[in-house]
Structures are given as structure tokens and as C-alpha cells.
Amino acid sequence: MTIVISPRLRRRLKPSRILIYIILIAVAIFYLLPVYILVVTSLKSYAEVKLATMWSPASGFHLDSFRQAWFGDPAKGTLGLGHNFMNSVKLAIPATILSAMLGSLNGYVLSKWKFRGANVVFPAILFGMFIPYQSILIPLVQTLQTASRTTRPWLNSVATWHLPALLQWVPNLITTYMPAYGTIGGLVLVHIVYGIPITTLIFRNYYTGIPDELVEAGKIDGAGFGGIYRHILFPISMPAFVVVLIWQFQSIWNEFLFAVVLTNRAEVQPITVALNNLAGSFIVEWNVQMAGALLAALPTLLLFILLGRYFMRGLLAGSLKG
Amino acid sequence: MRRINTDRLIAFLFLSPSILAILIFVYGFIGWTAWASMLKWNDLIMIPKGSLFPKVPFAQLENYIRLLTADQRFQTDLRNTVVFTIAFIIGCLMLGLLLAILLDQGIKGEGFFRGVYLFPMAVSFIVTGVVWRWLLNPGNVSSGAVGINLLFEKLGVPFLKSAWYTNPEVVFIQPTSAAGKFLGEIGLNFLTTAKFGVPLAILSVVLAATWQMSGYTMAMYLAGLRSIPEELREAARVDGATEVQVYRHVVLPLLSPITLSAVIILGHISLKIFDLVSAMTGPGPAFATDVPAYYMFDTVFRGNHFARGAAIAIIMLLSVAVLVIPYLINNIRTEVTQ
Numbered sequence: 001m002t003i004v005i006s007p008r009l010r011r012r013l014k015p016s017r018i019l020i021y022i023i024l025i026a027v028a029i030f031y032l033l034p035v036y037i038l039v040v041t042s043l044k045s046y047a048e049v050k051l052a053t054m055w056s057p058a059s060g061f062h063l064d065s066f067r068q069a070w071f072g073d074p075a076k077g078t079l080g081l082g083h084n085f086m087n088s089v090k091l092a093i094p095a096t097i098l099s100a101m102l103g104s105l106n107g108y109v110l111s112k113w114k115f116r117g118a119n120v121v122f123p124a125i126l127f128g129m130f131i132p133y134q135s136i137l138i139p140l141v142q143t144l145q146t147a148s149r150t151t152r153p154w155l156n157s158v159a160t161w162h163l164p165a166l167l168q169w170v171p172n173l174i175t176t177y178m179p180a181y182g183t184i185g186g187l188v189l190v191h192i193v194y195g196i197p198i199t200t201l202i203f204r205n206y207y208t209g210i211p212d213e214l215v216e217a218g219k220i221d222g223a224g225f226g227g228i229y230r231h232i233l234f235p236i237s238m239p240a241f242v243v244v245l246i247w248q249f250q251s252i253w254n255e256f257l258f259a260v261v262l263t264n265r266a267e268v269q270p271i272t273v274a275l276n277n278l279a280g281s282f283i284v285e286w287n288v289q290m291a292g293a294l295l296a297a298l299p300t301l302l303l304f305i306l307l308g309r310y311f312m313r314g315l316l317a318g319s320l321k322g
Numbered sequence: 323m324r325r326i327n328t329d330r331l332i333a334f335l336f337l338s339p340s341i342l343a344i345l346i347f348v349y350g351f352i353g354w355t356a357w358a359s360m361l362k363w364n365d366l367i368m369i370p371k372g373s374l375f376p377k378v379p380f381a382q383l384e385n386y387i388r389l390l391t392a393d394q395r396f397q398t399d400l401r402n403t404v405v406f407t408i409a410f411i412i413g414c415l416m417l418g419l420l421l422a423i424l425l426d427q428g429i430k431g432e433g434f435f436r437g438v439y440l441f442p443m444a445v446s447f448i449v450t451g452v453v454w455r456w457l458l459n460p461g462n463v464s465s466g467a468v469g470i471n472l473l474f475e476k477l478g479v480p481f482l483k484s485a486w487y488t489n490p491e492v493v494f495i496q497p498t499s500a501a502g503k504f505l506g507e508i509g510l511n512f513l514t515t516a517k518f519g520v521p522l523a524i525l526s527v528v529l530a531a532t533w534q535m536s537g538y539t540m541a542m543y544l545a546g547l548r549s550i551p552e553e554l555r556e557a558a559r560v561d562g563a564t565e566v567q568v569y570r571h572v573v574l575p576l577l578s579p580i581t582l583s584a585v586i587i588l589g590h591i592s593l594k595i596f597d598l599v600s601a602m603t604g605p606g607p608a609f610a611t612d613v614p615a616y617y618m619f620d621t622v623f624r625g626n627h628f629a630r631g632a633a634i635a636i637i638m639l640l641s642v643a644v645l646v647i648p649y650l651i652n653n654i655r656t657e658v659t660q
Contacts, residue, residue, distance in 0.1 A: 254447070297444075
């Protein structure tokens with residue numbers, strides 16, 4: 001019996017094509033090594049975690065490391081990352097939404113309501129995207145510390161308010177989101193301000209692609225600045241919003257420099273700072289560090305897996321080519 | 323007409339908070355830092371109420387001169403940044419271009435491969451640092467080989483084992499070698515010192531950074547390749563060009579604007595890299611993995627050397643500006659003329 005190989009299959013099995021696949025797979029293995037070690041280590045039971053067997057697969061589905069990463073270990077006095085994870089949620093969600101809304105309005109003005117000097121203002125805003133934040137860090141800390149000192153007496157009085165049970169959450173909300181040093185609100189403010197360049201850029205490019213005739217038609221129908229935005233541009237802005245929301249969420253979630261400089265207490269620190277502290281600690285085992293790293297990576301990884309397409313667009317917009 | 327003018331005013335009013343915020347938080351703060359970098363402010367000194375700066379004498383460029391001529395740590399940092407930037411950019415460009423070209427050959431499962439190469443972009447440099455810190459941990463006497471070294475042992479290639487980011491060695495041109503003697507003869511013997519060498523430890527950080535960012539260049543190159551019309555390549559093939567020549571003479575030249583963008587983006591990331599170093603190695607053996615951003619953080623927030631930190635920050639800003647401003651101006655200009 002002879003084996004018949006179709007010409008198509010033969011072309012597909014050319015040695016050069018096999019080589020291509022070998023290279024692609026080899027590189028893929030290199031990219032997935034850290035994921036493998038993260039997942040395998042996180043799933044091992046305490047008995048299994050040994051550096052000498054770190055590459056062996058886990059025997060089953062154990063959540064010991066996760067539990068310890070999330071809740072901490074009271075016996076050693078280590079705090080869990082669970083609280084910091086929630087801090088990151090409380091930080092990233094409002095900051096992302098607010099900065100997307102601001103970017104949308106800015107982009108609208110800079111594309112459809114160009115004023116004299118707009119061609120200077122736009123690049124001047126854009127430059128803020130590239131600066132090393134070290135060059136604004138010291139005054140930023142001092143400004144927020146001043147804000148903190150100024151508002152502290154008032155915040156202390158807020159805590160003593162007598163409120164009905166239904167409104168008990170109000171003082172807590174105010175202290176959390178007060179834009180000052182060492183609060184989540186301070187970080188929200190900082191991420192909104194330094195997010196202005198990239199969000200404005202993406203929205204401006206998106207709105208520039210929308211024909212001016214649409215805006216003119218709106219003007220003829222008697223719509224003004226707000227009406228045109230609400231009824232014409234905002235309803236078709238979804239694609240740009242998705243890109244900006246994903247981009248901002250992942251940059252704010254992953255951010256470290258502002259977080260480490262502007263928060264000094266574990267109760268308000270985002271997860272990147274807590275994870276960095278965990279990694280520098282000699283009393284926390286490496287499997288717990290791995291589980292912590294997986295926890296910190298999970299939200300943005302899920303976002304990437306579910307909405308990778310839009311993720312890419314944000315990425316390419318970052319290179320000013322959107 | 324009147325209506326439209328009111329609307330213009332409203333439009334500007336909506337933009338003005340952002341303009342104001344950028345003016346204060348970017349330009350004002352940079353000016354503040356630049357001023358602080360010229361003060362004798364290297365201790366914790368209270369700033370008087372209602373004032374922006376402490377009452378300390380003006381130091382002119384003293385802080386800069388000290389950093390650039392006398393500060394061993396800062397000079398090590400500059401060397402490290404140059405080595406890091408070059409190795410990181412070359413690594414990302416080569417790997418990204420290779421992957422993009424291979425993926426452009428009508429590959430089965432292209433979407434999967436793309437996803438695998440790109441996902442590291444989605445995670446924090448801190449996560450990357452924590453994981454690679456363990457993967458490239460050389461281990462010690464009691465633990466034996468761990469991480470990648472252990473993997474090399476198991477795969478039967480123990481000679482590949484390395485001290486990774488704990489390696490204190492700095493490779494440089496030896497004055498006694500042929501190249502060193504030549505440099506000595508033409509008066510460039512300062513190049514044959516460790517100051518102009520390659521600290522091996524930092525290459526481990528480059529490896530982790532390349533793992534995280536090469537998918538980005540891959541994506542940019544792939545988008546570029548897809549935008550080249552097939553007819554162009556076909557025409558070259560009709561003219562008798564081999565597949566390699568098609569890439570060499572048709573495709574690669576068309577990709578050069580993308581290479582430029584990628585160099586700018588990667589360059590400005592590497593000039594301000596902080597998170598990865600902080601999570602993975604810290605300053606390292608003999609500051610072999612220290613970078614200006616880390617020194618700035620260390621000296622300001624742990625050492626209270628505000629003026630020195632401000633001077634480092636301004637030097638970082640200038641180096642990024644040299645890279646970015648021409649690119650930004652060029653981009654805006656082409657956009658305006660279009």
C-alpha cells in the first residue's frame with residue numbers, strides 16, 4: 001500500500017514550514033514558562049512545595065497558597081493581599097470611568113470645536129504622556145500632603161457625624177475618596193490627571209475620523225455643544241470607550257510608582273505595592289508570593305483573554321498611530 | 323452665528339480644567355522640580371507655611387555637577403541605563419520582527435500564538451519581576467539549583483547554568499587585548515574600564531523586560547506587514563526576487579517607520595524603568611542592576627536628599643525629551659499637512 005500525500009499537504013509539510021512551527025512553538029514555550037510556574041506553584045499543597053521539585057506538576061487542586069496569599073498568616077503577623085486587591089478595585093474602577101469621560105469630552109472639543117491655538121494645546125497635553133513621573137513626584141507628594149493636612153480636621157469631624165443607619169457608609173466613602181496623600185481618592189485624582197494625554201489622544205483620533213458633516217447637520221438642526229455630543233457623538237463613541245476603558249483599567253491596576261509613593265499604610269495600598277512588599281519579605285514563602293502574583297495578574301489577564309482585540313487597539317494608539 | 327460663538331466658549335470651558343491640570347501637574351511641577359534641583363536641599367527641612375520651598379541656599383548646578391563627576395552610584399546607573407536600553411531595544415525589535423514575519427506566513431493557530439506572545443503586556447511589571455526573580459534565582463548551597471538553572475540540569479544542559487542577576491561580573495574591553503591596545507593608541511583608553519562595560523546582572527532584567535514587551539513590537543510589525551499590499555511583493559517575485567530578497571528589499575524598508583516608533587516607545591520605557599527593577603532585583607550586586615529611577619526613589623524617599631533626587635529626575639526628563647520631542651513634532655507636522 002502506498003501512502004498518497006496530496007500536493008496541498010506536501011506543501012504544508014515543507015521542511016521550511018516545519019521549521020517555522022518549531023520556532024513559533026519554542027518561543028511560545030518561553031512565554032508560557034512563567035505562567036506554568038505561577039499556576040503549578042499556586043496549586044500545590046504545602047507538603048509539595050519544594051524548590052527542588054518546582055517544575056513538577058501539582059498533585060491536585062489545592063488552594064492553600066491562595067488562601068494564605070489572600071488572608072495572610074496571623075501566626076507570622078503577615079497581612080493578606082485580599083484587602084489590597086479590593087483597594088485596587090476601589091481605585092481602578094472609578095478612576096478608569098472618570099478619566100474615560102474626561103478624555104471623551106477633551107477629544108470632542110479638540111476635534112470638532114477647534115479653537116485658535118488648539119494645534120499648540122494638543123501636543124502640549126500629549127507631552128505629559130511621555131514624561132518620567134519622577135520629574136513631578138516630589139511636588140506631587142508635597143501637594144497631596146498639604147491637602148491631607150488641610151482636610152484632616154474636617155475628616156475627623158466627618159467620622160463623628162450622627163447618621164441614620166441607612167447612611168452609615170457616607171463618612172467612610174468621604175474619607176476613602178478625599179483626594180489627599182495616603183488615600184485612594186488621592187491616587188484616583190493622580191490617575192485621572194496623568195491619564196488626560198492618552199485618553200484625549202485616543203478620543204480625538206476617533207472623533208477626527210467621524211465626518212464633520214454630522215456635526216454641521218446637528219448645528220443646522222439647532223443643536224449646541226452639549227446636544228451634538230449627547231445625541232450625535234456619544235451614541236457612536238462605544239468603540240473608543242471600550243479601548244480607553246480597557247487601556248486605563250490595565251494601566252491603573254498595574255501601576256506601581258504613584259501607588260508606592262503616595263500610600264504609606266497597608267490599609268490603603270493597592271495590590272502592586274503589597275505584592276512588592278511580599279516579594280521583599282523573607283518570612284513569606286515563595287509559593288505564597290507566586291499565588292499573590294497570580295492574584296495581582298488575574299483581572300487584567302482575564303480582560304486580555306476576553307477583550308484582546310480592543311486591548312491591541314489601545315496598544316497601537318499608544319504609539320501615536322491610532 | 324451668535325449661538326455658535328457661545329458654543330465655542332462652552333467648548334473651551336469644558337477643555338479648560340484639563341488644560342489647567344496639565345499646566346499645574348505637568349509643567350508647573352516640572353518647573354518646581356527643576357528649581358528644587360538647584361537648591362542645597364539634601365536633608366529633611368520643613369517647608370514654611372505658605373511657601374513652596376524650604377529656606378535653603380541656592381546651589382546653582384552643584385547637584386548636577388556632583389552627580390555627573392563625583393557620584394559613583396549615578397555613573398554606574400548611567401552605564402546600566404545605556405546597556406539596558408540598547409539590549410532591550412535590540413531584543414524586542416529582533417524577536418518582534420522574527421515572530422511577526424513567521425506569523426505572516428499563513429500559520430495555523432495564528433490567533434493563539436499572537437495571544438501567547440502578547441499576554442505579558444497585560445500584567446504588571448511587579449508580577450513579571452516577582453516571577454522572574456524566582457525563575458532566575460541561582461539558588462544557594464542549601465537549596466541546590468532552582469528555577470531555570472534547575473530546568474537546565476533536568477534537561478541535561480547544566481553548562482548553561484548561570485548566576486543570573488546575582489552575577490557581579492562586568493564585562494569590558496581589557497586594556498591588554500588587541501582591541502584594548504588599539505583604543506589605547508588612539509587615546510580612547512577610558513573605554514577599557516568597567517565604567518564602559520556590560521554588567522552581566524542587568525541582562526537578566528533585560529530578559530524579563532523583553533519577555534514582557536516583545537509581543538508589543540510583534541503586534542506593531544504584524545500590523546505593518548498586513549498593511550503592505552500583496553501586489554508589491556508579487557511584483558518583486560515576478561521580477562525574479564527570491565522570498566528572502568522580497569523581505570530584504572521590499573518589506574523591511576517599508577517597515578522602517580514602525581521601527582522608529584518602536585524605538586521611541588521602548589526607549590522611553592527603558593529610560594524610566596523602575597517597577598521591574600524594584601520587584602526583581604533592587605540595586606543588585608555593586609549596583610549592577612541599579613537605574614536612575616531607582617536611585618531617585620531611594621535617595622528622596624528613603625534618604626531625604628530632595629535636591630539630588632530632583633536633579634536625577636531632571637536628567638531623566640531631558641534624556642526622554644531628546645528622544646520624544648522631535649518625534650512628537652514630526653508626528654504633529656505630518657498630521658497638520660495631511
